[in-house]
Amino acid sequence: xxxxxxxxxxxxxxxxxxxxxxxxxxxxxxxxxxxxxxxxxxxxxxxxxxxxxxxxxxxxxxxxxxxxxxxxxxxxxxxxxxxxxxxxxxxxxxxxxxxxxxxxxxxxxxxxxxxxxxxxxxxxxxxxxxxxxxxxxxxxxxxxxxxxxxxxxxxxxxxxxxxxxxxxxxxxxxxxxxxxxxxxxxxxxxxxxxxxxxxxxxxxxxxxxxxxxxxxxxxxxxxxxxxxxxxxxxxxxxxxxxxxxxxxxxxxxxxxxxxxxxxxxxxxxxxxxxxxxxxxxxxxxxxxxxxxxxxxxxxxxxxxxxxx
Numbered sequence: 001x002x003x004x005x006x007x008x009x010x011x012x013x014x015x016x017x018x019x020x021x022x023x024x025x026x027x028x029x030x031x032x033x034x035x036x037x038x039x040x041x042x043x044x045x046x047x048x049x050x051x052x053x054x055x056x057x058x059x060x061x062x063x064x065x066x067x068x069x070x071x072x073x074x075x076x077x078x079x080x081x082x083x084x085x086x087x088x089x090x091x092x093x094x095x096x097x098x099x100x101x102x103x104x105x106x107x108x109x110x111x112x113x114x115x116x117x118x119x120x121x122x123x124x125x126x127x128x129x130x131x132x133x134x135x136x137x138x139x140x141x142x143x144x145x146x147x148x149x150x151x152x153x154x155x156x157x158x159x160x161x162x163x164x165x166x167x168x169x170x171x172x173x174x175x176x177x178x179x180x181x182x183x184x185x186x187x188x189x190x191x192x193x194x195x196x197x198x199x200x201x202x203x204x205x206x207x208x209x210x211x212x213x214x215x216x217x218x219x220x221x222x223x224x225x226x227x228x229x230x231x232x233x234x235x236x237x238x239x240x241x242x243x244x245x246x247x248x249x250x251x252x253x254x255x256x257x258x259x260x261x262x263x264x265x266x267x268x269x270x271x272x273x274x275x276x277x278x279x280x281x282x283x284x285x286x287x288x289x290x291x292x293x294x295x296x297x298x299x300x301x302x303x304x305x306x307x308x
Contacts, residue, residue, distance in 0.1 A: 086171045086225070087164050089143050089232035093150065094159035100130050100240035103155050107134070107238065110149055114142040119233070131239035143232040155238070171225050178218045185211045 097103040111117060116138035124131045138146050151157055188208045195201040 084168075085166065086168045086229045087140075087166055088225075088228045089140060090163050090165075091143070091147065091232070091234045092159070092161040092237075093147070093157065093234070094237040094239070095150065095153075095155040096158050097155045097238060097240045100132070100238060103153075103238055103240075104132060106153065107150075107236070110146065111136065111138075114138055114146050116142065116146065129239065129241060131237065134236040134238065136234040136236060137231045138234055140230060140232050143234070146234065150236070159237075167225055167229070171222070171229070174218050174222050174225070178215060178222065181211050181215050181218070185215065 095103070116136050118134060119137045120133075120135035122133040124133070136146075147162070151160075185208060188204055188211065191204050192201065192208075195204055
């Protein structure tokens with residue numbers, strides 16, 4: 001089939017346009033791909049810059065945000081903390097003794113056997129009552145054994161109060177914060193050499209100072225908790241009444257002793273009272289002297305009249 005010659009130019013133009021579109025489409029698709037890849041690259045670079053800025057901001061705020069949950073922490077530090085229970089034990093008992101001197105010696109021997117010691121000791125001694133108020137620190141492993149030994153002794157248990165406080169959460173929380181702050185302190189100390197100017201150096205040193213103060217404070221709290229956990233506190237009230245003494249000769253001699261003491265105290269009171277009236281005695285002596293002098297004068301005048 002042959003086309004007229006007038007249609008040949010039109011066909012040639014249409015064919016050329018088709019060929020051009022076929023060539024343009026791949027180029028357009030390639031350019032779109034390049035633009036999308038460029039956009040992806042730009043977005044990736046923007047994200048990287050944002051992450052870098054965020055990391056810089058976090059490093060600048062490490063000192064003030066050390067305790068916040070969104071601050072960067074070292075995960076290895078948390079896994080290194082042992083999962084053991086921390087309990088503080090305290091106790092308060094009262095013991096009534098018939099021979100308080102022997103009871104105190106026995107208690108001293110018990111403390112040596114259990115590696116315990118007196119933190120505080122107070123004594124009260126009167127005519128009818130003697131007591132020891134003792135604060136004992138004992139290793140936590142020996143706390144129950146010491147209580148059993150005191151309860152099974154010769155003294156009578158009149159009061160007992162035992163308490164246990166679980167401080168595991170507080171202990172491990174402070175320990176974790178302490179390790180995190182030490183890690184931040186190391187980072188700041190490493191940043192000192194890379195400070196660009198004096199202002200940055202002063203800011204880094206200020207953050208180091210604040211972190212060091214917080215670390216010292218947390219270490220003190222942690223030492224106090226560890227001491228209370230490792231050594232339990234037991235308060236012992238050891239006392240003796242005179243009524244606990246046996247009846248018979250011992251009580252009779254005790255009464256004689258008390259009577260003698262009472263008489264001696266009365267004599268002291270009377271003597272001190274007499275001495276305390278010394279102004280009255282002086283006035284009385286002067287009055288007596290004046291009266292005697294007047295009487296002598298009267299006698300002398302009477303004898304003179306009789307002689308006259």
